Amino acid sequence: MAGGTWTTQNKVRPGVYIRFATGTGLGLTVGxxxxxxxxxPMSWGPVGQVMTVVNGEDTTPYCGYPITDPGAMFLREIFKGTNRTAAPQQVLLYRPAADSAQAATGTIGTMTVTALYTGTRGNDITVVVTEDADDEGTFTxxxxxxGAIVxxxxGANISDLVANDWVTFSGKGAITASTGQALSGGSDGTVQAxxxxxxxxxxxxxxFDILIYDGSDSATLTAMQSFVERMANDNGQYCQLVAAEMTNPNSRFVINNETGVTLSDGTELTAQQVCWWLGGAQAGAQYNQSLTYAAYPDAxxxxxxLTNSQIISAINAGQLVLIAENGQVKIETDINSLTTFTPEIGKVYRKNRVMRLCNTIANDIYQQFAANYIGIVNNNDAGRSQxxxxxxxxxxxxxxxQAIQNFSSDDVEVLPGNDIDSIIVNLAIQAVDSVEKIYMTVTVS
Structure with a gap:
């Protein structure tokens, strides 16, 4: 199905075309x-596949490490959530191809053992072969x-063995004993743009709601920003990019982090690595929640x-910064990188809570109206009333x-479009934001 934004009623494909402007929006069942x-880039796992990692499940099959291991740190940080909002439900994880990546191997007699995937994680695998004391010629x-048997x-012959979740076996002839053959030669390679x-x-x-990029390549940053903007404007799929240290992206679809953190165990994370947690927190926060002053667990x-004046300058430049206060690391203010405001896209859109609301509305319309209305409901008074x-x-x-306020049914208008198969929806909404500034006057007498 087609989707995206519209300026004039000139679309060809059936679809849901959504235009946001300051003071107006659109919507259905809240998703x-x-x-x-x-x-x-990882040291284990299939290359070029989108894997769905559900919050709470074992991460080993996806990245080769349990969630508590440093090798799975990026997933652990993504799934942390904040002190007041939930973690994301799932991660769409993709391991990119890498030049010169190699799978670890080892040889036992005429048998070759090869790690299932390329990467240095394969170097942590050892294969032990012991002969059965009660059955000569049979081996375990x-x-x-x-250190854990997985x-x-x-079997008696190499052909009796089958691949498992970690290695494959090849070769001909009888199996021979080994007190332990460590695999070696596994390498991660280099990921190109x-x-x-x-x-x-x-x-x-x-x-998906959030796209995370934890690198610093300028060409890739540009490509990522263009992608999320195109997804919204051309495809009607609304999401945001979370990245770090970008040069003036100036986009409501881009959250630009500028801060690194230190965790309680002494681990230091760069601004790029903080995008793991920040992206997960942004995805987990709902359309009626703000992350302003939300705390980063364990940071x-x-x-x-930054000084007060530096924080103000960063906010005005559309940079999201973290602050340390009372033993906690918090988001100073939950904003995206939008700094240029127009009558169509006003200052309200720099708030990520507002963007979560708009994205939720847009995605709900795209998915649910497409399934239940397009090509089904008549374009007459009865259909438009429905x-x-x-x-x-x-x-x-x-x-x-409490995502919007002061709504009245009179704020919704559904009219015939220019063509016999089109309609126009006019809707006025007033978004609710969280209290962030408290101005207090104290009179002493």
């Missing part, structure tokens, strides 16, 4: 947020990772430490969740 997409083959098989372009082509078919210090009633009910739900 859930909570999906992150990330292209992450154990695959060991970090697979056990028995072209691999990120391939990722963007692949991930376009998926629905104790920030880098750089359409209007659905929008009114949706907006009442949003108001009940």
């Amino acid at each position: 859930n947020r909570g999906t992150v997409a990330i292209c992450e 083959v154990s695959t060991v990772v970090d 697979d056990t098989q028995t 072209a691999a990120y372009a391939t990722f963007l082509t692949t991930i376009e078919a998926y629905d 104790v210090a920030v880098e750089p430490v 359409f209007r009633a659905a929008i009114v009910g949706y907006m009442i739900d949003l108001q009940g969740e």
Whole structure:
């Protein structure tokens, strides 16, 4: 189905075309947020595939490490949430191709053992082969990772063995004993910018709320920004990019982090690595929640430490910064990088809470109206009334969740479009923001 923004009623394909302007918006049944997409160079896992990692499940099959291991730190940070908002529900994880990546291997007699995937994680695998004391010529083959047995098989010949989640077996002849053959030669290789372009082509078919880029390549940053803007303007799929230290992206679809942190165990994360947590927090926060002053769990210090005037300058430049206060690291103010305001896209859109509301409304309309209205409902007074009633009910739900305020059914207007198969919806909404500035006067007498 087609989607995107519109200026004039000249669309060819059936679809849902949404235009946001200051003071106006659109909507239906309120959907859930909570999906992150990330292209992450890793030391294990399939290459060029989108894997869905659900919050709370074992991360080992996806990246080769449990969530508590430094090798899975990026997933652990993504799934942290904040002190007052939930973590994301899932991560769409993609491992890019890398030049010169190699799979670890080892040889036992005439048998070659090869790590299932390329990368240095394969160097942590050892294969132990012991002969059965009660059955001469039969061997137990154990695959060991970090000292733990992850697979056990028995056989007499190499052909009796099958691949497991960690290694494959090849060769001909009888199995021979080994007290332990460590695999070696595994390497991660180098990920080129072209691999990120391939990722963007692949991930376009998926629905997600936040795209994380934890690198610093300027060409890739530009490509990522162009991608999220195109997804909204051309495809009607609304999301935001979370990246770091960009040069004036000036976009409501881009959140530009400028701060690194230190965790309580002494681990130092760069501004790029902080995007893991920040992206997860942005995806997990709902359309009626702000992350201003939300705390980063387990973070104790920030880098750089900014002065008051530097923080003000950063905010005015559309940079999201973290501050350390009372032993906690917090988001100073939950903004995106938009700094140029127009009558169509006003200052209200620099707030990420407002963007979450707009993205939720837009994605709900795109998905739910497409399934239940396009090609089904008649474009007459009765059909348009049905359409209007659905929008009114949706907006009442949003108001009940304190996402909007002062809504009246009179704020919704559904009219015939220029063509026999089109309609125009005019809707006025007033977004609710969180209290961020308290001005107090104290009179002493």
